[in-house]
Amino acid sequence: xxxxxxxxxxxxxxxxxxxxxxxxxxxxxxxxxxxxxxxxxxxxxxxxxxxxxxxxxxxxxxxxxxxxxxxxxxxxxxxxxxxxxxxxxxxxxxxxxxxxxxxxxxxxxxxxxxxxxxxxxxxxxxxxxxxxxxxxxxxxxxxxxxxxxxxxxxxxxxxxxxxxxxxxxxxxxxxxxxxxxxxxxxxxxxxxxxxxxxxxxxxxxxxxxxxxxxxxxxxxxxxxxxxxxxxxxxxxxxxxxxxxxxxxxxxxxxxxxxxxxxxxxxxxxxxxxxxxxxxxxxxxxxxxxxxxxxxxxxxxxxxxxxxxxxxxxxxxxxxxxxxxxxxxxxxxxxxxxxxxxxxxxxxxxxxxxx
Amino acid sequence: xxxxxxxxxxxxxxxxxxxxxxxxxxxxxxxxxxxxxxxxxxxxxxxxxxxxxxxxxxxxxxxxxxxxxxxxxxxxxxxxxxxxxxxxxxxxxxxxxxxxxxxxxxxxxxxxxxxxxxxxxxxxxxxxxxxxxxxxxxxxxxxxxxxxxxxxxxxxxxxxxxxxxxxxxxxxxxxxxxxxxxxxxxxxxxxxxxxxxxxxxxxxxxxxxxxxxxxxxxxxxxxxxxxxxxxxxxxxxxxxxxxxxxxxxxxxxxxxxxxxxxxxxxxxxxxxxxxxxxxxxxxxxxxxxxxxxxxxxxxxxxxxxxxxxxxxxxxxxxxxxxx
Numbered sequence: 001x002x003x004x005x006x007x008x009x010x011x012x013x014x015x016x017x018x019x020x021x022x023x024x025x026x027x028x029x030x031x032x033x034x035x036x037x038x039x040x041x042x043x044x045x046x047x048x049x050x051x052x053x054x055x056x057x058x059x060x061x062x063x064x065x066x067x068x069x070x071x072x073x074x075x076x077x078x079x080x081x082x083x084x085x086x087x088x089x090x091x092x093x094x095x096x097x098x099x100x101x102x103x104x105x106x107x108x109x110x111x112x113x114x115x116x117x118x119x120x121x122x123x124x125x126x127x128x129x130x131x132x133x134x135x136x137x138x139x140x141x142x143x144x145x146x147x148x149x150x151x152x153x154x155x156x157x158x159x160x161x162x163x164x165x166x167x168x169x170x171x172x173x174x175x176x177x178x179x180x181x182x183x184x185x186x187x188x189x190x191x192x193x194x195x196x197x198x199x200x201x202x203x204x205x206x207x208x209x210x211x212x213x214x215x216x217x218x219x220x221x222x223x224x225x226x227x228x229x230x231x232x233x234x235x236x237x238x239x240x241x242x243x244x245x246x247x248x249x250x251x252x253x254x255x256x257x258x259x260x261x262x263x264x265x266x267x268x269x270x271x272x273x274x275x276x277x278x279x280x281x282x283x284x285x286x287x288x289x290x291x292x293x294x295x296x297x298x299x300x301x302x303x304x305x306x307x308x309x310x311x312x313x314x315x316x317x318x319x320x321x322x323x324x325x326x327x328x329x330x331x332x333x334x335x336x337x338x339x340x341x342x343x344x345x346x347x348x349x350x351x352x353x354x
Numbered sequence: 355x356x357x358x359x360x361x362x363x364x365x366x367x368x369x370x371x372x373x374x375x376x377x378x379x380x381x382x383x384x385x386x387x388x389x390x391x392x393x394x395x396x397x398x399x400x401x402x403x404x405x406x407x408x409x410x411x412x413x414x415x416x417x418x419x420x421x422x423x424x425x426x427x428x429x430x431x432x433x434x435x436x437x438x439x440x441x442x443x444x445x446x447x448x449x450x451x452x453x454x455x456x457x458x459x460x461x462x463x464x465x466x467x468x469x470x471x472x473x474x475x476x477x478x479x480x481x482x483x484x485x486x487x488x489x490x491x492x493x494x495x496x497x498x499x500x501x502x503x504x505x506x507x508x509x510x511x512x513x514x515x516x517x518x519x520x521x522x523x524x525x526x527x528x529x530x531x532x533x534x535x536x537x538x539x540x541x542x543x544x545x546x547x548x549x550x551x552x553x554x555x556x557x558x559x560x561x562x563x564x565x566x567x568x569x570x571x572x573x574x575x576x577x578x579x580x581x582x583x584x585x586x587x588x589x590x591x592x593x594x595x596x597x598x599x600x601x602x603x604x605x606x607x608x609x610x611x612x613x614x615x616x617x618x619x620x621x622x623x624x625x626x627x628x629x630x631x632x633x634x635x636x637x638x639x640x641x642x643x644x645x646x647x648x649x650x651x652x653x654x655x656x657x658x659x660x661x662x663x664x665x666x667x668x669x670x671x672x673x674x675x676x677x
């Protein structure tokens with residue numbers, strides 16, 4: 001007897017929840033194997049990761065603060081993925097946001113101090129949108145492969161940012177990094193390490209949910225992703241929507257960069273290529289592109305990152321966090337098939353068809 | 355240094371740089387020809403580079419190191435094939451997952467497999483042996499093209515593998531089967547070909563080539579291990595496949611041009627020219643050039659025939675009972 005996959009009539013609701021949860025558990029199991037193979041005790045490792053992420057109030061605050069840019073990047077990637085536009089460039093768009101706000105903070109000194117933060121954030125958002133708009137236009141106008149263009153643009157802006165903080169914009173002291181933003185223009189903290197950026201992130205979750213699920217434009221974006229030909233027949237302007245979708249996606253990633261540098265780093269310096277944009281891809285996919293679910297997934301991913309930072313005390317590489325993040329996607333991708341398909345035992349007359 | 359010396363050295367550097375790219379690109383051509391897009395190249399190359407280096411470091415056996423690099427490439431690509439072929443997962447996201455997992459694992463193991471004296475770190479370690487250049491007497495003395503006959507055994511291997519790939523894909527019956535699976539899987543299945551089996555096999559082979567490509571970096575080009583040492587080469591490979599229009603014979607042109615541009619910046623600096631361009635700009639120039647070339651080529655291809663000569667079923671999962 002053989003089993004094969006048969007398409008379900010409707011997407012399974014139960015599986016939509018079950019698959020990501022089981023994937024998360026399975027990835028911890030697979031991670032344990034990796035740890036055992038590299039001669040580390042999985043239980044002790046996981047316990048110290050948990051402690052590192054949630055062990056004290058300060059650590060919980062760190063984790064939440066880290067979840068803010070991650071959530072925003074997840075939302076940014078989610079908007080593009082909804083269109084089946086594979087934006088792998090959230091990383092670069094995030095950096096564009098940091099460059100934007102740093103430019104304002106450093107050179108727009110004619111502005112009154114209280115205006116620096118809002119103007120800087122707006123410019124950061126615009127830079128992010130522009131950096132995403134280029135691959136958007138290339139794709140819409142000439143169908144240039146977006147996975148490659150967005151990715152190449154990451155490498156370009158990482159190099160450019162490095163040029164800025166090592167050469168052109170370097171502070172007079174030290175060997176890298178721009179001068180710190182004026183303290184009056186920092187994004188304020190609201191609870192320990194947790195900063196006001198969380199308001200922006202959560203507000204955006206609600207706004208995006210409304211746009212994507214309740215408006216005509218959101219419906220159009222979804223239709224382009226699901227069935228491009230149908231969208232075309234309905235008279236949806238695909239080119240314009242791809243460009244607009246990408247501008248929105250890049251704007252959100254740019255906001256992530258602007259917020260994180262206004263609240264945490266206060267400068268453009270080494271480490272600006274934080275990997276948040278790449279983690280955003282995992283967050284978007286794991287949440288099924290749903291903004292509300294993204295909040296939870298972003299917290300989990302942030303916990304993995306702060307948790308794995310704690311591993312260095314145990315002399316384990318913090319790259320374990322990267323391993324775990326990559327591992328989550330594998331069972332998730334394998335399991336997603338059960339949302340739209342079910343396993344059936346082949347009866348005689350269908351036997352051997354595959 | 356005179357112009358001929360300069361050109362010879364440039365060609366030698368280009369060949370060294372291009373070897374790793376050519377292996378991985380050939381592999382990806384095999385994979386994509388069957389309709390499977392494997393964006394996991396970057397992670398596969400990096401893990402291959404690590405596996406090769408770690409094995410050579412521990413055993414001193416270079417051949418075994420190559421086998422291990424191919425083995426990890428095979429494992430990663432099998433995961434990809436399982437996800438995309440059997441589980442019908444999205445190929446783009448699956449490839450990204452492979453890259454993230456492969457890179458993460460490589461960077462993790464790179465800090466675990468080293469000697470205790472170096473805090474288990476492989477970075478900064480040297481190999482007792484590496485793939486050195488082997489000069490063929492007389493031929494290697496010819497100005498300029500002599501560089502072609504003073505390369506490592508890995509590069510010599512390509513002199514056979516590239517023509518073979520072209521012949522295999524375009525002139526043999528089995529090559530026709532591969533192309534049929536990539537162009538029109540439904541018809542191929544109707545002809546009695548197992549689409550899944552072909553896709554699995556060539557995804558596997560593609561992964562082994564990528565592992566080998568990574569090992570070229572850590573065992574021959576710069577015999578060392580560094581976190582993220584592929585530095586985006588795996589993505590350049592994806593672009594090179596497009597530039598070569600999925601034809602192994604044209605892969606060489608792409609990798610030579612690309613390797614040449616990358617080596618040119620070093621050669622110019624080595625020759626003592628002072629450039630007015632900051633180092634970081636040179637650093638990202640390969641990616642900028644890839645972006646520009648990709649854009650220009652796509653526009654030209656569109657004007658000429660409406661689209662690229664990509665395999666028609668590239669990136670599309672196939673299931674015989676889907677309607």
